Amino acid sequence: MVNILILGAASPTSQTLYKSLPRSGNHCVYCLAQTPERARPLGVISIPGDLFNNAKIQEGIEAHSINVVVGVVGALAFPLQALLAELKRLGRARLATASDAGKEITKLGFIYCSGIGVTRDSNKPDEDIFPIGLPNSRKPPAQRISWLPKFEQDVVDVSDVLAVMVMRSALVYGYAHPNWSRFFKPISKAVRSGATSVSLPAEPHSRPGLVHAIDVASGLHAAIDKLASVSRNHLYPVFDLVTSQESMRDISESAAKELGFKGKVKLVGVGDDRMAKAMCTSINGSSARARLILGWEPKKIGFVQGMDIYAKAHAASRSYQLTFLSWLLA
Structure with missing residues (x-):
């Protein structure tokens, strides 16, 4: 039985991972929580x-x-x-203790879920095996997360004492993912007000790479299962998770249609909205290595294709949140 500690309980991805790991029968799963009550639903x-x-x-x-x-x-x-420094210290201590006893052990593992957008902004075909931070690397990432490339490299650089992996997810959708509220919420508001147009913080020509939360979780599950093998064979431990590349124009207009908006959808640019800028990063990536090396098999292909479900799930989630808030304040 492999003991797994997951840091981050709030995202749809981590909540899906909490369910899939115990279901496999091969993992005992722990989470970090301020109180036991907060962890109980997981x-x-x-x-x-x-x-x-x-x-x-x-x-x-x-x-x-x-x-x-x-x-x-x-x-x-x-x-x-700070976490990476602490894990490095713990990993080194474990190896030293085993070495003093004349034993060989598996390294303490660390898997970080990053994002493809930290590495480039381009519609040209790209891959995850090309190291970041080199003079001929792709265009720098959005300013909001510009420090992440160095952190990714820091993770890779501690592979002498830790078994490490960086899983770069594309822009995540599904399960009413909160990132999309900045687009779906204004559309829903325009429907209620009867407006004839709605302005959204998106770049008209951006084509982000996308992946469903379920598939990010299954990618992390595959990474956990293959971590020791990747470390032992000294394989480059960075993998992209992406299933499609779709335009923000198609996404926005499809969402508007499914939410019942009849007016004009205007993509007015991201301005100073750093989160919107990151979401509009164009990525034409490939997950070939994740499929071949980790055995990753994504199940959900296409955001626009399932927009009738995703947009309405956001609307229903928002309605539930407002109802719950009204009940709390009553």
């Missing part, structure tokens, strides 16, 4: 603490003999750097 074992408390994380890893730590925590520069 159906996994909680470790007291939060991402800003490395002492608690260290205690949890040692007390529960954690084999692999999975970071699904987004772009949090300060705690991630």
